[in-house]
Amino acid sequence: MAKKIGQKTKTPMPCRDAVERSHSFDEVAQGYTAEMAIAEANRCIDCKNRPCIAGCPVEIDIPTFVAQVGAGDFEGAYRTLSSKNLLPAICGRVCPQEDQCEAECTLGVKFDAVGIGRLERFIADWAAEQGLEPVAEVAEPTGHKVAVIGSGPAGLTVAADLARLGHQVTVFEALHKAGGVLIYGIPEFRLPKSIVAREVHALERMGVEIKTNHVIGRTFTVDELFSELGYEAVFIGTGAGLPHFPKIPGLNLIGVYSANEYLTRSNLMKGYRFPESDTPMIRGRRVAVIGGGNTAMDAVRTAKRLGAEDAILIYRRSRVEMPARAEEVEHAEEEGIEFILLAAPTAILGDDRSRVRAIRCERMELGPPDASGRRSPVPIPGSEFDIEVEVVVFAVGQGANPLIRDTTPDLHVNKWGYVKADPQTGATEKRGVFAGGDIVTGGATVISAMGAGRRAARAIDKYLSTQSPDGFA
Numbered sequence: 418m419a420k421k422i423g424q425k426t427k428t429p430m431p432c433r434d435a436v437e438r439s440h441s442f443d444e445v446a447q448g449y450t451a452e453m454a455i456a457e458a459n460r461c462i463d464c465k466n467r468p469c470i471a472g473c474p475v476e477i478d479i480p481t482f483v484a485q486v487g488a489g490d491f492e493g494a495y496r497t498l499s500s501k502n503l504l505p506a507i508c509g510r511v512c513p514q515e516d517q518c519e520a521e522c523t524l525g526v527k528f529d530a531v532g533i534g535r536l537e538r539f540i541a542d543w544a545a546e547q548g549l550e551p552v553a554e555v556a557e558p559t560g561h562k563v564a565v566i567g568s569g570p571a572g573l574t575v576a577a578d579l580a581r582l583g584h585q586v587t588v589f590e591a592l593h594k595a596g597g598v599l600i601y602g603i604p605e606f607r608l609p610k611s612i613v614a615r616e617v618h619a620l621e622r623m624g625v626e627i628k629t630n631h632v633i634g635r636t637f638t639v640d641e642l643f644s645e646l647g648y649e650a651v652f653i654g655t656g657a658g659l660p661h662f663p664k665i666p667g668l669n670l671i672g673v674y675s676a677n678e679y680l681t682r683s684n685l686m687k688g689y690r691f692p693e694s695d696t697p698m699i700r701g702r703r704v705a706v707i708g709g710g711n712t713a714m715d716a717v718r719t720a721k722r723l724g725a726e727d728a729i730l731i732y733r734r735s736r737v738e739m740p741a742r743a744e745e746v747e748h749a750e751e752e753g754i755e756f757i758l759l760a761a762p763t764a765i766l767g768d769d770r771s772r773v774r775a776i777r778c779e780r781m782e783l784g785p786p787d788a789s790g791r792r793s794p795v796p797i798p799g800s801e802f803d804i805e806v807e808v809v810v811f812a813v814g815q816g817a818n819p820l821i822r823d824t825t826p827d828l829h830v831n832k833w834g835y836v837k838a839d840p841q842t843g844a845t846e847k848r849g850v851f852a853g854g855d856i857v858t859g860g861a862t863v864i865s866a867m868g869a870g871r872r873a874a875r876a877i878d879k880y881l882s883t884q885s886p887d888g889f890a
Contacts, residue, residue: 426529449536503616557583580625672808710740731762759783779797780800822834835857
């Protein structure tokens with residue numbers, strides 16, 4: 418029998434003061450107390466059809482987990498959570514639950530959905546404080562070897578699931594730290610890197626070997642992983658890290674960055690600590706970031722923390738069409754980020770030293786919906802205007818790095834360069850090779866990449882047993 422509806426609004430998330438945090442890389446959201454978590458969990462009405470599970474790409478038993486939190490059984494909740502998700506502290510911080518599990522919450526039809534993501538974060542952090550290990554029982558060794566290319570969310574998930582099944586797994590990471598986009602793309606104030614390291618270490622304790630500084634396509638090719646190193650299956654989870662730029666003048670000026678480079682310098686290479694770190698960054702008194710997604714929000718909020726007096730976000734549509742999480746937009750506004758909406762850059766202007774001095778934009782109006790369903794921005798003739806800035810960061814999408822494609826001739830890709838893979842199994846048209854996450858779908862979410870990794874792990878396990886996957890091969 419469903420519980421009666423109690424508190425109709427979600428328990429607020431405690432956050433650091435906006436003025437103070439806008440000058441610091443310390444984490445913004447502070448997490449629930451035990452009392453807050455129990456109160457929020459007890460908002461669940463225990464509905465019969467349990468639609469939240471269907472909204473979770475990694476298939477967490479959400480009602481059981483939430484009920485355990487509501488009863489104060491935090492250890493039980495952690496066992497339920499970690500049995501399906503190796504990265505709960507990460508997902509609880511950066512996954513868009515409002516578009517997934519919480520979007521399916523029955524309570525959310527009339528009131529605020531249960532704060533499933535906030536509860537996930539609370540339980541993961543509580544477990545870390547208690548020194549609890551995730552549920553990670555490992556089967557007897559099978560003798561099968563699997564190579565995983567990329568240590569982002571998809572790669573980590575497929576590695577964990579295969580290790581649990583007893584397979585010998587090696588993860589090859591191009592950078593010098595494991596974590597993929599979690600480590601280079603998401604700022605410290607949203608996802609502390611110590612949390613990523615903690616959850617990667619849990620994978621290593623399961624027996625997964627992680628080799629950093631290995632660029633597949635250079636250090637080894639995919640074919641060499643099979644022929645020279647003896648792997649029986651390969652999973653490609655390299656993400657979509659090739660930045661896109663608009664075709665406008667001035668892209669070669671000093672002070673122009675892709676969001677990928679800008680955030681990697683700050684996050685992975687600790688550029689925000691320069692000169693304590695070895696990575697310089699052009700900081701700028703006035704910084705413009707182009708885009709409206711979560712990456713754009715990360716970049717513009719990073720610029721503010723690097724000392725920009727004016728951190729400006731320029732987006733070609735209105736706020737309604739902005740794809741960033743509502744929470745991130747609200748945090749940016751609280752921190753004093755300036756939004757210039759319905760505008761798009763037409764040129765970057767430089768000074769006599771080839772440094773950025775301004776960005777030229779034109780006003781836009783919204784026309785008919787495009788293929789994505791959002792209304793298309795249409796330029797307004799004669800509406801150009803200049804904004805004085807010293808740094809411009811483009812966060813307007815990313816593509817697939819061509820390195821693996823170009824060194825694996827029989828790996829088929831689509832017209833955008835993404836690997837063609839069966840959405841249910843991750844199987845590609847190359848025998849023994851599977852793929853998942855952004856390298857297949859283009860830029861998406863952490864949790865959707867993890868879901869792809871889970872599905873691929875099942876298919877790889879079947880392939881190793883039968884040499885006959887359900888996908889293309």
